[in-house]
Amino acid sequence: MRALIQRVSAARVTVDDRITGEIGPGLLILVCAMQGDTEAQADQLAAKIARLRIFKDDAGKMNRSVVDAGGAALVVSQFTLAADTSRGNRPGFSAAAPPDEGHRLYEYFSGAVRGQGIAVENGEFGADMAVSLTNDGPVTIWMEI
Structure with missing residues (x-):
């Protein structure tokens, strides 16, 4: 699984002018299930993200996790994280899990993040979403499990 994690002050997802998730x-966790990914990888990624120490402590150092900081997570499916740009100018997305499997693993991953003690909001799988965020720091981290 691939994820792009952004520490945010606030984030929101809308679909057709309807808010589907807001924190x-x-x-903000943009996540993509890749071909061959499993629940075990989703669990591992969720646990790693929950423990990732990227929030400031009282001394101003990045030393606290989202759990320590009492933060929430907005989980948004993003198949374009599977982009292959090695040939030509049009990215290919064949490495992404098929839509049914991607949707299942997206839902499973969201539950795994919730299982780490984090309040979770979601985008809408497969929808044309508008994501707005205020990146805090900015802190943006790429992860792949």
């Missing part, structure tokens, strides 16, 4: 301080 204050926490993490």
